[in-house]
Amino acid sequence: MKITVDEDKCCGAGSCVLIAPEVFDQREDDGIVILLDAEPGAGQHAAVREAAAVCPGAAIEVSE
């Protein structure tokens, strides 16, 4: 699995951090997403797909 994030589309909701805190974080100053792990292990895949699905900015893209 490979994850990319589009900072420009991120609205700082933090939904991704709530769902997959080991993969996503937010910047302190403006809340924009930080990708902690662009190629997470299998244990994270379901949570990452969930985060990409609910992200209100459509900012997270997942490719296999």
Next chain:
Amino acid sequence: MTPPRSVLIVGASAAGLSTAEALRRQGHQGRLTLLDAEPHLPYDRPPLSKQVLAGDWEPGRAQLRSQAQLDALDAEFVRGEAAVAFDAGAREVRTATGRVLRADAVVIATGLTPHRLPGQQGQAGMREPAGMQGPAGMREPAGMQGPAGMRGPGQQGLAGVHELRGLDDALTLRAHLTAARRLVVVGEGVLGGELAATARKLGLDVTLVGLGQAILADQLGGRVSGLLTRAHAERGVELRLGVAVEELTSAGGRVTGVRLATGEVLPADAVVVAIGSRPATGWLAGSGLSLGDGVECDARCRAAEGVYAVGDVASWQHEGLGRRLRLENRTNATEQAQVVAANILGADRPYTPIPYFWTDQYDIKIQAHGLPSATAEVSIVEGDPEQGRFAAVYREDGRVTGVLGWNMPKQARVLRQQHLATQPVATA
């Protein structure tokens, strides 16, 4: 319950498309059909009043998914065709062209229809004069064309008067704003505030009129809405708050201004009406479904056997709050979609989200989690309003009901986890 062999989703925007994706992800292998009245490929609405209207984004950037991602869904998209009737018992949708679509499960995701001012309608079929349309390239964003012909209702009516719900509305408005000088925004809600901010950025003279005493007063309460209203005033927006619009004034079929109940006439060459919306349920009349403030669903987002509703149009019983709720925000569309998809496939999951919305106005980014209300007691827990960054906690009867970040998105999310974690977020 056996999983449905076919699913039909009416409304292929944030909520409808997310439901389709979640169905596939959760294992639905049967037929999947998405019907939408608009000709465009699914696009996102929040950027319309922000990046798209400001001209910072090419319209195509608001597209929700790439063509390749849509293809991978293995779904049939029927675009530019409105549903006009529904029979809930037979799960049968009739479209404007007379086509009948039937499925084992039907999902209603038709969103909202903006309210209008009396007189806004004008002469049906009226269009912006050619000179107002801006560069040709603005009209049809690359990569978003569908079958031509379908125009949103926003394009009809008194010339120079706009509403903003869809992409076509945004492009028409943008073209007009690049030529206009004086804009009146009617409505002091989220959309009105964002429109005023974007129009100031474009250099227009902006007056904002609203019935409330402050911008977003109902949603954020006196303290924060007072700060937001001050921010607009400081950036040059003329405010007429706590006052009703009497009528739109016009000459030769084109708007010339807005007359207020006080008698004052605000001259304008462009007017945007952002006075709220109602659930788009007109096509469901006589369907057998219960329609109140939206499609009335149970706690599982089910409106009838095999019929579900999701997104702005759906009213459901929130078990955590013990009351009916309907939310008009972007996160709800995708979160509710996960639960609806699971329930269609046989799960029995109540939908109990912590509501969340954000709004961007000028350099101010507001994040609101939970249900901050006008009656709550507000305490600033981090930062300082005078420094332009703070986080606040809303309490009612001593219980935290909402948290808010003002240029503090991360801190707001952390506060949410500390104070609002009692209701689980919807996860698949």
